Each structure stands twice: as structure tokens, then as C-alpha cells.
Amino acid sequence: MKTVQVTQEKKKNEPVKVQGILRGLFSFVPKRAFFEKNALNYPMGRRVFNILRELGTEVKLAGSHNRITGIPGKTAREAYMEAKRTLVVGVRKTLDFQPCKPSAHFQLPLVTSCPGMCEYCYLNTTLGKKPYVRVYVNVDEILEQARQNIASRVPEITVFEGAATSDPLPVEPFTGALAKTIEFFGGQEHGRFRFVTKFTNVDSLLGLKHQGHTRFRFSINSASVIDRFERGTPRLIRRLEAATRVREAGYPVGFIIAPIITYTGWQEEYRDMVTLLADRFGSGAGLTLELITHRFTRRAKATILGIFPETQLPMEESERKYKYGQFGYGKYVYRPEDMDQIRLFFSDIVHEYLSQAEIEYFV
Numbered sequence: 001m002k003t004v005q006v007t008q009e010k011k012k013n014e015p016v017k018v019q020g021i022l023r024g025l026f027s028f029v030p031k032r033a034f035f036e037k038n039a040l041n042y043p044m045g046r047r048v049f050n051i052l053r054e055l056g057t058e059v060k061l062a063g064s065h066n067r068i069t070g071i072p073g074k075t076a077r078e079a080y081m082e083a084k085r086t087l088v089v090g091v092r093k094t095l096d097f098q099p100c101k102p103s104a105h106f107q108l109p110l111v112t113s114c115p116g117m118c119e120y121c122y123l124n125t126t127l128g129k130k131p132y133v134r135v136y137v138n139v140d141e142i143l144e145q146a147r148q149n150i151a152s153r154v155p156e157i158t159v160f161e162g163a164a165t166s167d168p169l170p171v172e173p174f175t176g177a178l179a180k181t182i183e184f185f186g187g188q189e190h191g192r193f194r195f196v197t198k199f200t201n202v203d204s205l206l207g208l209k210h211q212g213h214t215r216f217r218f219s220i221n222s223a224s225v226i227d228r229f230e231r232g233t234p235r236l237i238r239r240l241e242a243a244t245r246v247r248e249a250g251y252p253v254g255f256i257i258a259p260i261i262t263y264t265g266w267q268e269e270y271r272d273m274v275t276l277l278a279d280r281f282g283s284g285a286g287l288t289l290e291l292i293t294h295r296f297t298r299r300a301k302a303t304i305l306g307i308f309p310e311t312q313l314p315m316e317e318s319e320r321k322y323k324y325g326q327f328g329y330g331k332y333v334y335r336p337e338d339m340d341q342i343r344l345f346f347s348d349i350v351h352e353y354l355s356q357a358e359i360e361y362f363v
């Protein structure tokens, strides 16, 4: 790989003026970036390149966004930490969208991975040891495919999930891809968009013409789970403040409570979390809730222990039930009696504090 020599000549109508942008305005400042050469032929690719140049990030060319070499790290932990500080800018070639049960009909691939470092992250199963952050600059082509998927299902409504393999918000200041996608869906009678985030840089999305077609969800958890396992992400109170601003901008809002983990005092802490929601959202009219209990695969456990050997994540197989998943690999979920207890508990507290919220699913 070699360092990029891109023409310094400014193109007319360059999408953004980036001079003077301060590093402090970005919640994620990559340590290094790799560009597929072709990515620079897209306005979004040039926009990301210009921002990185302003931020002083080292940029190299890469053959394919799927095969990035050159991320340092002698140990599993170092490799993981370095990958999480690496941005890869590519062109998405696979436009055959995957299904996305139970939250949507299709995944909408805008971003892969995220700079957060949650110990339990499901990407530990799918992305392996170097989960570098990937953005795709051919958003127009991706949205054109979405348009065709929508058309093929009319008069049904087709729902797309924008966070199936990522948290797309930290890289939004670089790409503007979410803004573009939200406005695209604002114009789709039969298309709906949803994504989930733990991050709070929502301001650039508040004034968009969303027409209520995008559901903006925040991933939240109990105080102990956030403190112990959700490294590099904003605290609960900041997520709730962001959710409040999003609701005031007229978006449908939801919360994903995941992963639900049982430990000494879990009921008390989850009750506290739900009361904080009720303080801001009253009885929860219009809110959707998605409840996902903790699960892990053998592969994820090995990866997590390699990166975070001191982790307190509960991953004792003998305390779980083994279950085959939709992608062919098995996972360890809570035992049926524990699932029943968790389901009942959440159903009770939601009924008590957020009686008008809708629980979309519990898994």
C-alpha cells in the first residue's frame, strides 16, 4: 500500500468546505484511513478524503475494502484497538441486501463496524479480529437498489435497517450518508428506514425532511452494563438527551434494550433505567421497545477473551441453553426459566411506567 497522492486541485461544487474543522467536533477521529482508489471518483469519497486531510489523518490506498492489511497490533487486544481507530472508505459492490429479522425486511448497508468498543458486541462473531470501520461512498447506488426492493413489494411497506452491522452515527460527520438516506425515505410512500445508535451527534439530522418515515432508535442499558461493558460510548443520560432532541424534531423514536443481562441487582437497575425513560417520555406514546437478552457464540467468547481477558461478561455455557440461529451458527441464550423471568419482569415494568409504549419483540 502506498500513501495517496490525490490532486490538490479543488473541484467546482465540492460538497463541503472543510477547512478549519476542529478535531474536537468529531466524536471519532481515525488514526489512519484506507481508500479504495475508486472511492475517490464519488463526491462522498472526496468529501471524506478532504475531511481526513483537514484532520491530519494519514491516508493510504487499498485494493479492496474487504482485504485491509497494514493495521498494526501484535496482540489480539492491540489489533482490535488499532482496527477500531481505522477508517476504510470503499465502494459497496454487493447490493443484494440481506434479510434482517425481526426488526426489518432488509439490511441497508451504509457502514460496517463502529468505533465503540462494547465487550459484548455482536460484531465479535461476524467481523473477526480486526473490526475496522468501513463506509461505502456509492450511497446513490445503494438507495437505487432500495428503491427497487420497495417497488417489488408494493403495496406492502418495506422496512430497511441501517444499523444491522454497525453503529452508523459516529461516521455521519464524514459521509452525510444517514442524512441522505433519511431524506430518500422521506420521499418513499412504501419504504421505511430505521437505525439504532448509542451515539449522540444527532444535530445534523434534526432539520431533515424525514416525513416520519425514519424511526430513530437508541440502544440503552442499565447503569452497571454501560459502566462495565460499553467502552467508548456516551453515557445513558446523554443518549436520553439526544433521544429527546430527536423526538422534538418529529421523528418516531424507539429504544433497544440490549443486551439484557442478569446479575445481582439487575431488576432494580433496569427499573431505574425505565423510570428515566418515563421522566422524559411520559407514558411512552409512540415509543417502540425492542428487548434482546444476552447471547454469545463460541467464536465470540474466544474473541472477547482474547481482547478483554479481564471481562466480567457472563459467558458460562453450563448456565445457558444452546440454540441454533438464523445464520447457521449456534448461540448460548438464557435458559427458558430465566427467559420467562426476564420477559415477565420487563412486561411488568413497561406496563407500569410506559403503558403506551409498544414492545415490538422480546428475544
Ligand code: SF4
Binding pocket: 113, 114, 115, 116, 117, 118, 120, 121, 122, 123, 165, 166, 167, 198, 233
Ligand atoms: S456501539 Fe454497537 S456496534 Fe459499536 S461496539 Fe457497541 S455494540 Fe458494537
